[in-house]
Amino acid sequence: MLWIEKYRPQKFNEFVGQEHIVKRVKAFVEQENLPHQLYAGSAGIGKSTLALIVARTLFGEGWKQNFLELNASDSRGIDVIRNEVKDFARTRSINTRIPKIIFLDEADALTREAQQALRRTMETYSNTVRFILSCNFISKIIDPIQSRCAVFKFKPMTKEQLTVIVKDIEKKEKLKIEKKAFDAIYEISAGDVRRAENILQSCASVNKNINYELIYEIVSAAQPKEIKEILDVAIKGDFITARKKLLTTMLKHSMSGLEIIKQIQKEIWNLNIEDQTKVHLIDKCGEIEFRMVEGSDEFVQLEALLANFIRK
Amino acid sequence: MLWTEKYQPKGINELKNKPANTLKDFILNFRKQTNKAILIEGPSGCGKTSAIYALAKELNYEIYELNASHFRNKESIINLLGNATKQFSLFKKGKIILIDEVDGLSRKDRGAIQTIIKIIEETNFPIFLTANNLDKEKLDPLKKKCRLELFLPHTPQQIFEFLKEISEKENIKYREEDLRLLSRYASGDLRAAIIDLQTLVTNKELKRDIIENLSTRDKKEEINQTLIKIFKNKEAKIALESLETVSQDLMDFSRASPLPIVFSNDNALFYWIEENLPREYKGQDLINAYNHLSKADIFYGRIRRQQYWRLLHYISISLSAGVSTSKQQKNPEKITYKKTRRSPKQNFRLWGLVNKRKSIIASKIASKTHTSKKRIIAELPYLKTVLKQDRKLQEELQFEKQDIDYLAKL
Numbered sequence: 001m002l003w004i005e006k007y008r009p010q011k012f013n014e015f016v017g018q019e020h021i022v023k024r025v026k027a028f029v030e031q032e033n034l035p036h037q038l039y040a041g042s043a044g045i046g047k048s049t050l051a052l053i054v055a056r057t058l059f060g061e062g063w064k065q066n067f068l069e070l071n072a073s074d075s076r077g078i079d080v081i082r083n084e085v086k087d088f089a090r091t092r093s094i095n096t097r098i099p100k101i102i103f104l105d106e107a108d109a110l111t112r113e114a115q116q117a118l119r120r121t122m123e124t125y126s127n128t129v130r131f132i133l134s135c136n137f138i139s140k141i142i143d144p145i146q147s148r149c150a151v152f153k154f155k156p157m158t159k160e161q162l163t164v165i166v167k168d169i170e171k172k173e174k175l176k177i178e179k180k181a182f183d184a185i186y187e188i189s190a191g192d193v194r195r196a197e198n199i200l201q202s203c204a205s206v207n208k209n210i211n212y213e214l215i216y217e218i219v220s221a222a223q224p225k226e227i228k229e230i231l232d233v234a235i236k237g238d239f240i241t242a243r244k245k246l247l248t249t250m251l252k253h254s255m256s257g258l259e260i261i262k263q264i265q266k267e268i269w270n271l272n273i274e275d276q277t278k279v280h281l282i283d284k285c286g287e288i289e290f291r292m293v294e295g296s297d298e299f300v301q302l303e304a305l306l307a308n309f310i311r312k
Numbered sequence: 313m314l315w316t317e318k319y320q321p322k323g324i325n326e327l328k329n330k331p332a333n334t335l336k337d338f339i340l341n342f343r344k345q346t347n348k349a350i351l352i353e354g355p356s357g358c359g360k361t362s363a364i365y366a367l368a369k370e371l372n373y374e375i376y377e378l379n380a381s382h383f384r385n386k387e388s389i390i391n392l393l394g395n396a397t398k399q400f401s402l403f404k405k406g407k408i409i410l411i412d413e414v415d416g417l418s419r420k421d422r423g424a425i426q427t428i429i430k431i432i433e434e435t436n437f438p439i440f441l442t443a444n445n446l447d448k449e450k451l452d453p454l455k456k457k458c459r460l461e462l463f464l465p466h467t468p469q470q471i472f473e474f475l476k477e478i479s480e481k482e483n484i485k486y487r488e489e490d491l492r493l494l495s496r497y498a499s500g501d502l503r504a505a506i507i508d509l510q511t512l513v514t515n516k517e518l519k520r521d522i523i524e525n526l527s528t529r530d531k532k533e534e535i536n537q538t539l540i541k542i543f544k545n546k547e548a549k550i551a552l553e554s555l556e557t558v559s560q561d562l563m564d565f566s567r568a569s570p571l572p573i574v575f576s577n578d579n580a581l582f583y584w585i586e587e588n589l590p591r592e593y594k595g596q597d598l599i600n601a602y603n604h605l606s607k608a609d610i611f612y613g614r615i616r617r618q619q620y621w622r623l624l625h626y627i628s629i630s631l632s633a634g635v636s637t638s639k640q641q642k643n644p645e646k647i648t649y650k651k652t653r654r655s656p657k658q659n660f661r662l663w664g665l666v667n668k669r670k671s672i673i674a675s676k677i678a679s680k681t682h683t684s685k686k687r688i689i690a691e692l693p694y695l696k697t698v699l700k701q702d703r704k705l706q707e708e709l710q711f712e713k714q715d716i717d718y719l720a721k722l
Contacts, residue, residue, distance in 0.1 A: 001708060002695075005681050048682045071684040106684055194683070195694060202697035222693030239590045239598065247654060250572050251665040254689050257572075288606070295609040296616055297564075299572035299654065300586055304602035310595060 003197045007169055008049055010056060017161040018046060021152045025050060028150075029057050032098055036122060036131045038107075038146060040138040041154030044192030047134040051103045054132065058098060066100045073106040078114035082121055089125040099130045107133040108140035115142045122148060157191035159183075165193060166200065175204055180212040188219055224253050227263040231271060234309040243303055250299070257298030261289050264305070273311065284308050314547055315510045316503050319478055321359075321366040330363055331461060335440075338459075339371060339408065342438045347459040349432045349439035351414070353446050354463030357501030360442040363463075364410050372405050379412035386423035389431070397435040407437045415443040415451060425454055432457050465500025468492070474502060475509055479518070486518040507553075511545040514644040534558055535584055539649050542585065542636045543592040551636035555628055560584070562627055563612050573662055578655035582608065585635055587652040597639040604634030669718040676709050696722045 009015045012026045021039075028034050034054070039047040055067040068088045075081050085102060092100075110118060119142070122131050133149065135141055163182055170177050189196035202218045203210045226249040234242035250260060265285050268278050288305040292298050324332040338350055352360045368375045376396040378389065397409060409431075417424045432439055446455060466474075472495040479486050494512075498505035512518055534557065541554035555562070558581060566576040574583060586605055593601050608630040611623040656662040674688040677695075681688070692699075699705065700719050711719075 002677070002681060002705065004683070008682075043687065052682060069682060071678075073684045073686045074678070105682075106686075194687075194691065198691050198694040202694060205698040205701050218694070218697055221697065237594075243590070244653070247572055247662075248665060251662065253693075254670055256570070259690070291606055291610055295606070295613040296567060297609050297612075298570065300602075300609050301606055303586070304599075304606040307590075307599045307602045310598065 003169065003173075003201045004194050007165070007172075007197060009046075009053065012053055012057065015046065015050065015053065016164050017157055018050070018154055021154065022050070024150075025054060025152070029054055032058070034058075034099065034101070034130045036149040037133070038138070038141065038149035038151045039132065039134040039154060040136070040141075040151065042136060042156060042192070044189070044194035044196075045154050045157055046193070047154060048103070048105060051101070051132045051134070055101050055103075058101070066098075068100070068102045069105065070102065071105045073109040078110065078117045081114075082117065085121055085125065085129070089129045092128055099128055101130050101132060103132045103134070105134050106136070107145075108135035108137050112142055115145055119144050119148070157193060159186045159191075162186050162189070162191060162193065162196060166196065169197070169200060173204060174208065175200075176209045178209075178211040181210050181215055184212050184215045188215070223263060223266075224249055224255070227260070228267050228270070230306070231264065231267055231309055234306050235271070235273070235311050237310050239307065239310060242306055242309075246302060246306065247299065257292050257302055258289070260302060261285055261292070261305070277311075281308060314507075314549060315478060315482075316506050319474075319506065321362055323370040324363075324366055327359065327363050327366055330359060330463060332363060332367070334461070335363065335367055336371070339367065339373070339406070339438050345438075345459075347457065348435050349441060349458040350461055351441045351443065351446070351455065351458035352461045352463055353443050355465050355500060356444055357498070357503035357505075358463045358465045359502065360463055361410070361412060364408065364440050364442075368408050374407045375410055376407065377410045377412065379410075386427045389424060389427045393431055397431055397437055397439075409435065409437055409439040411439065411441045413443065414441050414454065415445050415448055417450075425450060429453060429457055466498075466502045467500075468495045468498075471495040471498055471500075471502055471505045475505060478506065478509065482513075482516070484513055484516050484518055487520065490518055490520050507541075507550050510547070511541055511550060514544065514642040517644070519644060519646065535560060535581070536649055538581070539584060539588060542632055543588070543647070544642050545636055546639065546642065548633035548637050551632040552629065555581075555632050562624070562631060563608070571666070572654060573666065574652055574655040578652050578657060581631060583652035583654070584649065585631060587654075588647065588649045589635070591647050592643050593639055594643075597641075600638035601635045604630040604638060607634070669714060673711070673715050673718065676711065676715070680709065693722075 012022055012029075015022050025037070039050065041047060052067075055063045059066045068084065070081055070084060072081070075084075081104070088100065088102065104118075107115070107118075122145070131149070133141070133145070138146070138151070138153065162185070166177065166182060166185060169175070185196050185199060188199065199215060199218055200210070203214050206218070207214055226245060230242050230245045230249065233245065246260070249255065250257075265282060268281050268285070271278065284305055288301050291304075292301045295301055321327055324336060335350065338345060342348075352363075354360050365375065367373070376393060378392055393409060393411075396407065411428060414425075414428070428441075441454070441458060443451070446460075472492055475491045475495060476488075478484075479491065491509075494505055494508055498508065509518070538554045538558040542551050545551060560579050560581045561577060562580065563582045564574065564577040564580040567574075569575055582605070589601055589605070590598060608627045611627045611630070615621055615623050615627075651658050653659045654662075656666075670689065670692070671685065674685045674692065677683075678685045678688045683691075696719055699709075699711075700716075700722075706716060
């Protein structure tokens with residue numbers, strides 16, 4: 001079983017971190033009086049997990065019949081979502097006192113227009129259904145939806161909190177994790193529990209004794225070698241080959257522009273160029289990352305960045 | 313400096329094959345004329361405006377010009393010309409009024425024709441009007457008030473002689489047959505021929521192979537001409553004007569996919585420039601030019617999100633003048649321009665790279681982990697080590713042989 005499921009907390013008291021949020025949400029559940037809710041925060045810090053705990057606690061055994069999980073980034077458009085909501089909301093919940101729950105993950109992937117439609121849907125079915133929305137960026141959720149929800153901003157995991165989770169897995173899976181390895185896991189995952197558990201499971205499949213070196217071996221295998229090659233070719237002045245490689249790499253590994261730029265940033269420190277140039281290039285990365293958000297064609301923005309690497 | 317400006321005719325003896333003396337006579341004997349205005353009809357680049365300026369120079373007259381770049385409604389015409397047609401010139405011997413491109417008066421220029429007619433009736437000074445084409449019905453009342461003069465397009469021989477003269481003065485190395493090719497290609501438009509010449513000269517030399525690129529006139533060549541005028545020329549004006557003759561869209565207005573591949577309009581000018589830019593520019597020039605492409609993309613992003621279409625204006629400047637003025641030196645090599653390699657239609661190999669298998673595997677994991685497919689794709693590199701080895705896990709996730717084979721290669 002994948003550890004991200006195996007070690008997903010099932011009850012409020014198993015949840016690590018976000019104490020204030022958990023306390024308030026638990027109170028909603030105990031009073032069986034649920035408002036619409038909006039969970040905001042970065043990836044892998046427990047938004048979906050909390051929504052699942054709410055459903056499990058509220059409905060017990062039959063939670064699956066009363067809980068609909070949708071993902072805005074995977075569904076094709078608001079119409080698909082609306083139809084699923086309609087079908088689900090048509091029947092009352094088995095426990096008739098409590099409205100059913102719809103969990104809409106990554107709601108910030110919806111366009112503004114789709115969010116307007118969602119807002120109307122929320123109103124139409126408010127008698128029979130409660131929504132829990134999750135998002136990475138609350139600023140991407142339109143005000144009318146925010147104002148209809150109890151908003152909870154999830155904080156990133158601290159090192160202590162992540163260590164609690166990792167120690168628990170260490171015990172149950174009979175691993176031996178070196179002290180330095182804990183630091184590495186926190187640093188690499190940046191507090192994303194899903195990422196941390198995936199790295200851990202990959203490491204454990206190689207060796208139950210997990211040290212710092214093993215973690216870096218797994219992580220560097222996860223990062224495509226091509227980025228360094230692309231930069232090297234660009235530096236030598238063969239821009240056309242560099243951009244061809246960039247295109248193939250992005251397609252082969254289904255990497256987004258953001259992931260590419262993160263890797264480029266890391267690689268810049270290893271390049272054989274002056275420190276001043278390194279800092280200049282990192283500054284360009286920042287500029288281009290900003291432009292990618294504003295623009296419409298990530299590849300052209302990356303090309304514009306790559307042109308700066310030419311040294312000849 | 314633009315050669316079209318540098319080599320403007322300075323007197324009427326430089327006007328070839330034009331009824332120059334008739335025009336001169338009209339100015340000098342203006343009081344005796346029944347028609348107070350001359351309407352010159354002729355194709356673009358045949359020398360209408362140049363002739364008027366040459367006359368003014370020769371006679372030391374002042375010119376009041378109203379052209380298409382002015383906003384030409386009733387009020388602004390009166391503001392610009394009302395007084396000019398009545399008051400005498402302070403410093404020069406006389407005054408000429410020039411109203412350029414009257415056939416270009418648009419619906420927005422309301423009341424313009426009536427106002428111009430009124431000005432003709434009341435003027436103390438000779439008025440010249442120019443037009444490419446007088447067939448439009450709305451110009452009929454104006455035609456009745458004017459004497460009509462027809463200007464013919466330049467012959468290839470005339471254009472050739474002119475280009476030769478410029479080439480000599482600019483110390484350009486050329487072959488006569490190349491100049492003749494350019495002259496024929498211009499089909500009577502001298503201005504276009506001079507612009508082509510200035511565009512195609514690199515390091516004081518007229519390169520033959522680039523002219524060959526220019527020299528056929530089907531749809532595909534249209535884009536070549538525009539790219540040449542953007543890549544091989546440094547004058548912002550020429551680059552900007554080159555957009556007028558291109559039928560391609562500036563941007564890929566139907567772009568929807570966030571993938572780096574181009575599925576939609578792979579014929580957009582934006583992609584043409586992007587594809588060929590690194591073949592033309594090097595070093596800092598390349599950085600500068602890419603910066604303009606990057607800006608154009610940002611403008612377009614804002615147009616898409618906010619429907620603020622006014623920004624389209626800045627896109628056209630970034631793509632043309634921006635890219636064109638980004639360089640220190642023109643690249644003297646001939647480049648065969650290619651369509652974007654990011655389009656699977658041009659580059660079949662791309663289909664194979666867009667791997668469906670990864671997406672299938674991610675769906676299988678996503679459905680069992682309360683996580684989106686997108687998120688799982690990002691996690692896959694960290695999970696692959698265990699997914700490759702753990703048989704039980706593979707079974708649990710219902711992986712098929714193809715899935716396992718794909719993972720093994722990762």
